[in-house]
Amino acid sequence: MPNWVWMALACLLAALAIPALAPLARRVGLVDHPHGHKTHQRTVPLVGGLGVFLAVGIVAIPAGVVSIAGWPWVVAVLSMLVLGVVDDLSPRSARLRFIWQGAVALLLIYGAGHRLNDLGDLFGQGLLQVEWLAVPFTVFCVVGVINAFNMIDGLDGLSG
Template structure:
């Protein structure tokens, strides 16, 4: 594992050094997040586009430490498209349709680079896996687009997305090690370092936000690492491993979709019902909320690593127990109920 420390540290230091320059650039071009609705937690304008530093340090580190083959070129090219769409969105707001188009194009480029989900492991099938065949392309696009957006949706508190991305990348590094994918381990180490290097500038009180430039890029890279380092494994319950490693953004997004659907709200409509909002409503400070979510991410990441190297029967039992706890926790926090926030606010007003 020692050889992965150097790219990790280089990416970390590069992001840390680059971020102040990106901050000044964002201020110069007017990429500023002005709090103009009650969903935003910050009270004063904060520069956006900090993810540009993460992107630069990640790409430079990949050029230094990874072979520039067709796969690496596809990853960088797709990531560049994602970052360009993020920059435009941070500057003047890009329509959801155009952002989705950019993400689909990035996913298609990955498929060109031989990065795709070709089979899904199935412990109940006689062969242990189900080959997707013609469905490989749409499933890959769905995964890349989905994971790219899940991290973007949890980017609601200082330091949350960068910290969660770092934890997920480290988890996937260990899973890739178990599965024997050294190139993916290197990519995971680079991404973990790049995201962690941004955290000192972004932790509460944040001096700069990563914006869509960063959250979309981190989500995109994590989706790639999951495909290359986990989904190409023939482990019996491999499909559960990346879902748990990326558990916090995946589950929070899934609950948001169900919550809005069950309450008759548009699925794409933003709300204050995400997990971090619920914890804030229960009296946690921003820092406390972020730290709690870090712990949850670490727990899920640890379970993912255990599942990658465990007997199938035991893995299924562990997965079942974890799933029950996740559902109970979500129900307890009201993640399915979009109207519970109104009740909380009503109680607060009554007490005041």
């Protein structure tokens, strides 16, 4: 099956899963109440991440995306989901979230072998190597992307 079909199926499943999970979220208190800087007027269930995770997980297996070699990615994504749910139920400190995100980045670097060794041909003079800064630079970038998506998601589930 073409990749676009798998992606469309994951989007459809997420669109179905999120409203289906809303009653459970309300029962267990996984909701966001309107106050302060919030723009919503009523309680909003916090299940977008869980719905997307379930949808992608259901589609990834038959699509052949998940393999034994991909375990670091599965663990990284699952651990971020756990952090998100736990933080939504009972807010955690920024320090704890930052350390957790850094650990996830290190898992992807050392477990999955992903790191940013260069910045590409940024100035038209050949590859700009980061060499000995590759690991801390990769951690910085991964944590930055996680937090950028977290800020976007703060706009009433925009990233979901």
